[in-house]
Amino acid sequence: MSSVSEPLSAFETPAFETSSLEIASWESQRAPEPVGAYPHARRVGNLLFLSGLGPRQRGSKTIPGVTLGSNGEILAYDILLQCHSVFANVRMVLEEAGARWEDLVDVTVYLTDMQADFQTFNSLWAEYFPDPATRPCRTTVEVGALPTPIAIELKCLAELKSTQTTQSVQGASHAAHPD
Numbered sequence: 001m002s003s004v005s006e007p008l009s010a011f012e013t014p015a016f017e018t019s020s021l022e023i024a025s026w027e028s029q030r031a032p033e034p035v036g037a038y039p040h041a042r043r044v045g046n047l048l049f050l051s052g053l054g055p056r057q058r059g060s061k062t063i064p065g066v067t068l069g070s071n072g073e074i075l076a077y078d079i080l081l082q083c084h085s086v087f088a089n090v091r092m093v094l095e096e097a098g099a100r101w102e103d104l105v106d107v108t109v110y111l112t113d114m115q116a117d118f119q120t121f122n123s124l125w126a127e128y129f130p131d132p133a134t135r136p137c138r139t140t141v142e143v144g145a146l147p148t149p150i151a152i153e154l155k156c157l158a159e160l161k162s163t164q165t166t167q168s169v170q171g172a173s174h175a176a177h178p179d
Contacts, residue, residue, distance in 0.1 A: 032059075034051060054146065063150055105159050
């Protein structure tokens with residue numbers, strides 16, 4: 001294998017020691033249930049990958065700030081309430097998996113109406129991440145629809161510190177499902 005300073009050739013694949021990586025899937029007991037067959041989060045080594053999370057409430061189909069018509073169509077929604085709710089849901093999954101809000105390193109934001117909602121979301125983002133030096137990276141995209149009648153979904157990546165990784169595995173064994 002090439003040394004770190006030498007570039008890989010077009011046909012050379014770097015070798016990774018995967019057997020030393022600890023891998024676990026996490027199901028939150030507090031965040032809303034996933035709408036598909038996937039975990040809330042998956043830890044690989046010291047990285048925690050969160051599945052897309054919306055503002056729904058656990059144990060119900062209630063979505064804060066949404067008014068639905070008789071056919072399930074969205075009549076009105078409050079993006080501010082949905083943002084607060086989705087941030088709370090992300091925090092729940094992070095905490096149960098042994099991470100903190102401050103451990104977020106990258107967030108992908110899905111909005112269903114960029115023109116109407118971006119400014120509100122962006123202002124709230126600055127409140128939740130007041131220190132520019134520790135704000136996670138972020139990508140914001142507009143999508144035509146999300147799986148449930150929500151206006152926002154977040155996909156997050158966090159870094160677990162070595163003590164957090166050890167504590168979360170020992171302290172949350174009910175939530176960890178080693179693969």
